[in-house]
Amino acid sequence: MWGPLALLLLALSVGACKGLSFHLPPQARKCLKEELHRDVMVTGEYVVSEATAPGISTDLQVTDSSGHLLYSKTDAKKGKFAFTTDDYEIYEICFESRGQPGHFRVPDLLVTLNIKHGVEARNYEDIAKAEKLKPLEVDLRRLEDLSESIVKDFAFMKRREEEMRDTNESTSARVFYFSIFSMLCLVILATWQVFYLRRFFKTKKLIE
Template identity: 60%
Template structure:
């Protein structure tokens, strides 16, 4: 009984960590809006979108990374799906672009986007049927994948934290060395100025 209770609690906890990004926004005529997210490399991403239709108006969408590489693109969409795999850790963005003819008065359109990535993209019902898994085994497989994904995310976060700490330490050392160098430069300039003024005053016979 205690094991079953612990399994239920862990299942609920892991399920709470699953995030399905769903957002709705209005897009003005002849403008564009983008959704951005940082993702690790080799992560599958799937999404669905729906655009409120307005006669004569068109909406295009394009998915790119920070280098401008196009991962998915379609023109004149109303609803549909998209999918792509991330190549490296990067900032990815999904942009929706409105096009309205010049002779037509544009109307604001509503865009709804739902995205999933990583383990969230897997269909465990299909996988369970292919592997002849029972419902409990299928759920355990899903929780195992989720646990591995969470562990990988924490490992990645720790790696990023270590890199940031190393960068901070390196920056602090450079600032320290630069400060010491600046102090020696200032001391040298002060000594040179004193000696120069002393020679100048001696030349003018103001001091002996």
Template identity: 65%
Template structure:
């Protein structure tokens, strides 16, 4: 590895060590359902860790679903734990916490929910990979860099694909608008011609013109 490559690695390693996904913290009132949504690409590992403050006679359920309603993870009486799944397609995923209280008319205090979700490169356990494959620290960071670069390439490829799809949609919409404009113009010309002939016949019937 030359000096330039080493310098690039040393510059990118701190960026890779930085945790881009910040934990989410919110309050969950009793008998209320709150959800967090996130778009994630296809074939991406998603991991998460959650913690819900306990309240007497209050039960909190956790459910993770996709846009089609398929359940990816479900936990009744969720207080503290972890979850992991791999996405099968690019989709909008929803993480929902639902509080159910049996205290009747007495309103219990809100529960504090901490949710830390990671996906892609940041979700991989490189320490475990290093132990299994017996990698050196620099090799681990190079593996992390390789995965990060691959993720960036996939993101750019997806953005390019979306741009092409949007361009095709815009061109199709422009063609439809053009056809509609021509059709509207033809209708207006036909209506104006019909009005001229109708008024001409009307005035002739009234003997206002010859």
């Protein structure tokens, strides 16, 4: 029977190995978007297959929702990138194939991308060497960082829930006041129509 510590370490080891791959057609652009908190370390490792036709290359760009360029690589084939988020935003990783394939059909490029962020992106081997930590101390440091990350995620979710609740309450109040205003306008319009028709019929001597 495994204890909570072993299960948590297994979850960490599994979560640190996630990646994805996709095909990139010639003269095409594909992007991956991810929503991240503030002060989160992000690392990425990519491999782009060799083009079978001359003049075909792939560019890589990492930007935030404001268009700020965080990483750029022309003729990207294999490499790594890393950055730390400045604010809560949506970050975008884009691969773009450039060049004319000519008259022959060119196979799609295979892009393999492995992204890690937060606790997964930290290199605990380097930390252990720098601080001379024992294996158990490294595991405890990893658990401590994971616990801190979970606490921050819950705090962020709570803050977002409060913001959404305030937005819902504000929207409900505005809808309520708008409904009252609409009813008043309808009552005023109906009253005006009654008086107008009464005066019109009196003018035509249809009623007294």
